[in-house]
Amino acid sequence: MIKTPGTMNSVSRMRHKENKSIGFVPTMGCLHEGHLSLVRKAKVECDVVVLSIFVNPIQFGPREDFKRYPRYPSKDKMLARREGVDYIFMPAPPVMYPENFQTCVLPGKLSSGLSGAARPGHFKGVCTVVAKLFNIVEPDTAYFGQKDFQQAQVVKQMIKDLNMNVGVKILPIVREPDGLAMSSRNRYLNDSERKEVPVLYESLREAKRLIRDGCRNTGKIKKTIKKTINTAKYVNIEYIKLLNPDTLEPVDKNDKKFLVVIAARVGKVRLIDNVIVS
Numbered sequence: 001m002i003k004t005p006g007t008m009n010s011v012s013r014m015r016h017k018e019n020k021s022i023g024f025v026p027t028m029g030c031l032h033e034g035h036l037s038l039v040r041k042a043k044v045e046c047d048v049v050v051l052s053i054f055v056n057p058i059q060f061g062p063r064e065d066f067k068r069y070p071r072y073p074s075k076d077k078m079l080a081r082r083e084g085v086d087y088i089f090m091p092a093p094p095v096m097y098p099e100n101f102q103t104c105v106l107p108g109k110l111s112s113g114l115s116g117a118a119r120p121g122h123f124k125g126v127c128t129v130v131a132k133l134f135n136i137v138e139p140d141t142a143y144f145g146q147k148d149f150q151q152a153q154v155v156k157q158m159i160k161d162l163n164m165n166v167g168v169k170i171l172p173i174v175r176e177p178d179g180l181a182m183s184s185r186n187r188y189l190n191d192s193e194r195k196e197v198p199v200l201y202e203s204l205r206e207a208k209r210l211i212r213d214g215c216r217n218t219g220k221i222k223k224t225i226k227k228t229i230n231t232a233k234y235v236n237i238e239y240i241k242l243l244n245p246d247t248l249e250p251v252d253k254n255d256k257k258f259l260v261v262i263a264a265r266v267g268k269v270r271l272i273d274n275v276i277v278s
């Protein structure tokens with residue numbers, strides 16, 4: 001396990017000198033099958049795999065769950081090693097944000113709606129830490145999950161705007177057998193809430209069916225999603241949006257691809273999910 005940016009960067013540079021490609025999976029730990037699917041893909045596509053575990057304080061709002069965010073470093077290390085991760089980078093917050101840290105990356109329009117609207121400052125924190133991690137790890141390719149679709153789009157835009165030399169791969173959402181998208185925050189759900197949350201994916205599947213059957217009436221699609229989710233007592237809709245996946249603007253009837261994205265509050269837990277329909 002590597003704890004300092006200097007050591008991590010020296011190791012990466014050494015591996016690059018040996019002509020090895022580096023695949024990078026940034027995480028906040030509490031690893032689940034979603035993260036491991038990214039590691040597996042990186043293992044297939046790259047010579048060396050680096051996984052970072054860092055619960056990034058600056059992407060959490062003042063009333064969010066930074067302090068209670070689940071942390072299982074020993075289990076994470078075991079899982080990462082089992083998947084053949086070559087290097088685990090696990091810095092402490094003061095190492096990433098020493099006293100007098102002052103510079104942030106401020107993302108633009110793509111970050112302003114959806115989770116960006118619900119969590120002011122969140123994507124500024126994400127972009128800042130991801131930019132730092134990219135500079136430290138110097139990966140050839142970074143792997144992100146589709147569940148945080150907006151995050152992946154915002155990061156891709158940052159790479160383009162700031163001429164970063166990193167490729168990005170977005171991999172499909174990994175789901176529990178009942179359809180719930182895997183997320184570290186699922187463990188906050190109590191039993192009654194957990195029983196109800198598969199309704200989120202069920203509603204997305206219904207939307208997908210409607211769109212595939214030719215429906216382009218966004219009002220009708222949203223209404224169907226809402227009706228399904230509202231059968232659950234503990235699930236409160238935050239938003240339902242039908243967007244162009246590239247621009248995150250509302251879909252136009254001529255769009256070839258629809259991103260259907262939902263966010264809901266279940267007790268104190270905020271869950272997000274999405275499907276892309278082409």
Ligand code: PAF
Nearest residue numbers: 026027028056126129148
């Ligand atoms: O998706 C996450 O786990 C985090 O937002 C990331 C990309 C590791 C940055 O802290």
